[in-house]
Amino acid sequence: MITIIKNGEVYAPEPLGIKSVLIVDGKIAKIGEIDESLYQKLDLPVEVIDASGDVVVPGFIDPHVHLIGGGGEGGFATRTPELQLTDLTTAGITTVVGLLGTDGTTRHMTSLLAKARGLEEEGVTTYIYTGNYHVPTPTITGSVKDDVILIDKVIGAAEIAISDSRGAQPSLHELAKLVAEARIGGLLSKKAGVTHFHTGPGKEKLGLLHQLLEKFEIPPIQLYATHITRSQELVDDAIALANKGSYVDITCSKSTPEWIAYFKKHGGDLSHLTLSSDGNGSLPVFDDKGQFIGLGVASPYTLFEQAMETVRTQDLRLEEVLPLITSNTATVLKLTSKGRLAENYDADVVVMQKGTYALRHVYAKGKRMVEEGLAVVKGTFEK
Secondary structure (H helix, E strand, O other): OEEEEEEEEEEOOOEEEEEEEEEEOOEEEEEEOOOHHHHHOOOOOEEEEEOOOEEEEEOEEEEEEOOOOOEOOOOHHHEOOOOOHHHHHOOOEEEEEEOOOOOOOOOOHHHHHHHHHHHHHHOOEEEEEEOOOOOOOOOOOOOHHHHHHHOOOEEEEEEEEEOOOOOOOOOHHHHHHHHHHHHHHHHHHOOOOEEEEEEOOOOOOOHHHHHHHHHOOOOHHHEEEEOOOOOHHHHHHHHHHHOOOOEEEEEOOOOHHHHHHHHHHOOOOHHHEEEEOOEOOEOOEEOOOOOEEEOOEOOOHHHHHHHHHHHHHOOOOHHHHHHHHOHHHHHHOOOOOOOOOOOOOEOOEEEEEOOOOOEEEEEEOOEEEEEOOEEOOOOOOOO
């Protein structure tokens, strides 16, 4: 199948102007002037999408999703369900990274790996982190390093909990050893080997990560902290960490646009900021004594929703916000064929109406998953 998305305003994520995108065999073959009649003469199936009046952008990357569900902090009945294919595609997400959360006892790394493989078979690109909140952290092979080296989909460790009553309260040296294992695994397998940290509401904030950089031979890019918008003080700490060269991640919510604007205004390095949805993770609510009092479920759709709301409501251009859900994420995770519209990159493409940013079409590896806002490819057990 050959697909031509013509006459759209292309953001790669930097603005390229009005151009056409040629997709051949799941890859972007050309961006620019394309004579569709030449390809139609080849007697091959050619699909032409008129994107006049639309913007054409890279497929979104969500670096923090609970593919097999999360939660359980309120008992067994509060375990959240597994994610389905269209939960991702109808939000423009074409690449996703799965992880475990609090529960590494009744949820298993092998189940997470199997779920990731299943979603890939259904059409999107998937990766996973090894581990969960706790240190020592659960793995598949018995070693963080070996998981990263030997298992194709494992690109790092996560989500290791710091500054949170639900974490294992690891020592600085324990964290350093874990981060080093992930990094060595990454070096030996040409992967990111990052350690993705769950940051809780505790008083220490990101202090342990600053200490790791100060006291150990750990490159800043190996540290990737999420949930950084729990307080203004935590965001300030995240700005300081990002400006040292680490990456930080905002979990999307209704306050995300204001936090992105705050991050930029107060000197944060936007090239080291990403967004994630925490999709299908639980949203537990605790009182001031640490007692569980309520629960919600995060939606992957918040990634797209809040990124576009930032463009609508803040003094930030589309080309400033798009990297937070495309190229920045690809950079920190070393996803070398993702996050950009460029020749020989995977044909992960989202077409949106200009101005409203309503989703029209979503392509994952060249296959149309969403047409005029509706899923045309569904997961195996979706109706």
